[in-house]
Amino acid sequence: MDYKEETIAAIATPIGVGGIGIIRISGPAAENIARKVFQSKRSVKSFESFRLYLGHIIDPKSRLPVDEVLLSVMRAPLSYTREDVVEINSHSGYTILSTILQIILQAGARLARPGEFTLRAFLNGRIDLTQAEAIVDLINAKGDMSVTLAACQLAGGFEKKIGRIRQVIVESLARIEVSIDFPDEEPTVIERSHLADQIQKDILKPIRELIGAFSQRKIWHEGVTVVIVGRVNVGKSSILNRLLHEERAIVTPIPGTTRDALECMVTIQGLPVKLVDTAGMRKVKGKIEKKGVDLTKTQLSLSDITLLVIDRSRPLNQYDLDLLQAVDNKIAIAVINKTDLPAKLSEKKIHSMQKHLTTVEVSALTGEGFKSLTQAIVKRIMDKKAGLSSPPIVPNLRHKMLLSKAATFLRNASTNIRRNTPLELVAADLLWAKDAIDEITGNKTNEEILDTIFSNFCLGK
Numbered sequence: 001m002d003y004k005e006e007t008i009a010a011i012a013t014p015i016g017v018g019g020i021g022i023i024r025i026s027g028p029a030a031e032n033i034a035r036k037v038f039q040s041k042r043s044v045k046s047f048e049s050f051r052l053y054l055g056h057i058i059d060p061k062s063r064l065p066v067d068e069v070l071l072s073v074m075r076a077p078l079s080y081t082r083e084d085v086v087e088i089n090s091h092s093g094y095t096i097l098s099t100i101l102q103i104i105l106q107a108g109a110r111l112a113r114p115g116e117f118t119l120r121a122f123l124n125g126r127i128d129l130t131q132a133e134a135i136v137d138l139i140n141a142k143g144d145m146s147v148t149l150a151a152c153q154l155a156g157g158f159e160k161k162i163g164r165i166r167q168v169i170v171e172s173l174a175r176i177e178v179s180i181d182f183p184d185e186e187p188t189v190i191e192r193s194h195l196a197d198q199i200q201k202d203i204l205k206p207i208r209e210l211i212g213a214f215s216q217r218k219i220w221h222e223g224v225t226v227v228i229v230g231r232v233n234v235g236k237s238s239i240l241n242r243l244l245h246e247e248r249a250i251v252t253p254i255p256g257t258t259r260d261a262l263e264c265m266v267t268i269q270g271l272p273v274k275l276v277d278t279a280g281m282r283k284v285k286g287k288i289e290k291k292g293v294d295l296t297k298t299q300l301s302l303s304d305i306t307l308l309v310i311d312r313s314r315p316l317n318q319y320d321l322d323l324l325q326a327v328d329n330k331i332a333i334a335v336i337n338k339t340d341l342p343a344k345l346s347e348k349k350i351h352s353m354q355k356h357l358t359t360v361e362v363s364a365l366t367g368e369g370f371k372s373l374t375q376a377i378v379k380r381i382m383d384k385k386a387g388l389s390s391p392p393i394v395p396n397l398r399h400k401m402l403l404s405k406a407a408t409f410l411r412n413a414s415t416n417i418r419r420n421t422p423l424e425l426v427a428a429d430l431l432w433a434k435d436a437i438d439e440i441t442g443n444k445t446n447e448e449i450l451d452t453i454f455s456n457f458c459l460g461k
């Protein structure tokens with residue numbers, strides 16, 4: 001059956017006890033179903049779009065009210081799916097929501113698959129594929145920044161950028177096809193080189209920028225990992241707690257308090273940051289505890305930014321020096337802790353070992369210096385995503401693969417134009433590049449791709 005003839009329904013809010021739960025119905029029979037199951041002072045037919053009406057869901061068998069609800073009708077095409085949509089705001093709780101859903105299904109709807117409402121919005125031309133993907137990102141967003149990013153994509157930022165690239169491909173293609181159809185119009189050497197330049201500048205360059213921005217995706221969406229290392233008792237856990245504004249890690253004067261890595265999420269200036277506290281380096285029976293060292297090494301290899309904590313009230317020892325050697329000064333910050341105590345270490349020595357290492361002085365006890373520390377962390381994060389355009393446009397893996405595919409064809413086209421290769425070959429490359437671009441927005445797509453994208457959605461979306 002064509003999807004246009006089917007009416008779908010699902011619970012759109014998360015399962016669990018809450019204030020309200022929403023059931024969404026979409027399709028040609030939505031309003032008719034509402035008429036069958038909803039009783040109020042006015043008839044559903046007379047309801048204005050986008051207004052809430054109070055009434056009762058009625059059990060069709062017993063004719064008894066099941067719940068007092070608010071119902072809204074959003075008529076096609078001005079709705080989420082561009083179809084007739086009905087939403088029912090009921091009391092929340094699994095039993096009540098599933099009872100209402102059952103009544104709606106019996107009244108003629110079919111249970112929606114995950115993402116099917118958004119799939120319909122795409123199939124009915126309200127959004128393109130990049131926007132559908134942005135909705136998944138928005139639902140899964142962990143920090144303000146990933147919300148901003150997804151919201152920009154949803155608003156069509158990515159689609160516009162891709163649209164401009166596609167436009168130039170189509171124009172170049174048109175120019176070449178004229179020459180194929182009218183050989184007398186064969187482009188001169190100058191025209192050929194001009195066309196090649198245009199492909200480089202107006203198509204390949206923006207594509208390369210987009211591909212480059214992919215590496216920022218992890219940072220925007222999953223955040224950066226900040227690993228805190230240092231010898232025992234330097235105050236690693238105290239620093240973590242300060243950055244979290246809460247007591248999460250256990251802090252004691254006993255060396256070796258933290259035995260396993262502890263992970264916590266925070267947002268620092270809107271960016272999601274995963275903080276990892278590690279076990280300090282120490283000696284057990286004359287040897288450096290191997291497990292702790294191995295763990296720290298693993299954590300270091302996973303870190304985007306390392307905070308190497310050093311205790312200012314004690315002279316540097318071999319563990320400090322080993323760690324100073326082990327960290328990469330491009331991504332590490334030396335945190336000199338315990339500034340409330342008299343200084344016993346030589347900062348000169350630190351700088352003699354790592355000339356370019358940023359140092360920040362803090363006291364986890366008093367909180368002094370933490371503003372500078374968060375600033376230093378943010379600066380490192382910003383360095384990682386330098387050159388970011390505003391608003392941010394960052395492709396996902398699927399986009400990146402297709403952009404790379406398009407770039408390969410475009411590079412061929414550009415070289416071949418200069419080399420006097422038959423224009424038919426150039427046109428073929430440009431066409432393939434256009435196909436790859438169209439696959440990004442869903443202009444050209446197949447069922448398998450749609451299944452993969454929409455299966456990432458939750459039910460009711």
Ligand SMILES: Nc1nc2c(ncn2[C@@H]2O[C@H](COP(=O)(O)OP(=O)(O)OP(=O)(O)O)[C@@H](O)[C@H]2O)c(=O)[nH]1
Binds near residue numbers: 234237239254279
């Ligand atoms: N005076 C002072 N004491 C601090 C400061 N930061 C931490 N301490 C104390 O130093 C001791 C160790 O702190 P932790 O945060 O447990 O240190 P750690 O590096 O996590 O220690 P391990 O997990 O054992 O490796 C505790 O007694 C803290 O109260 C500081 O800035 N000033």
Ligand SMILES: [Mg+2]
Binds near residue numbers: 237249250257277278
């Ligand atoms: Mg600790």
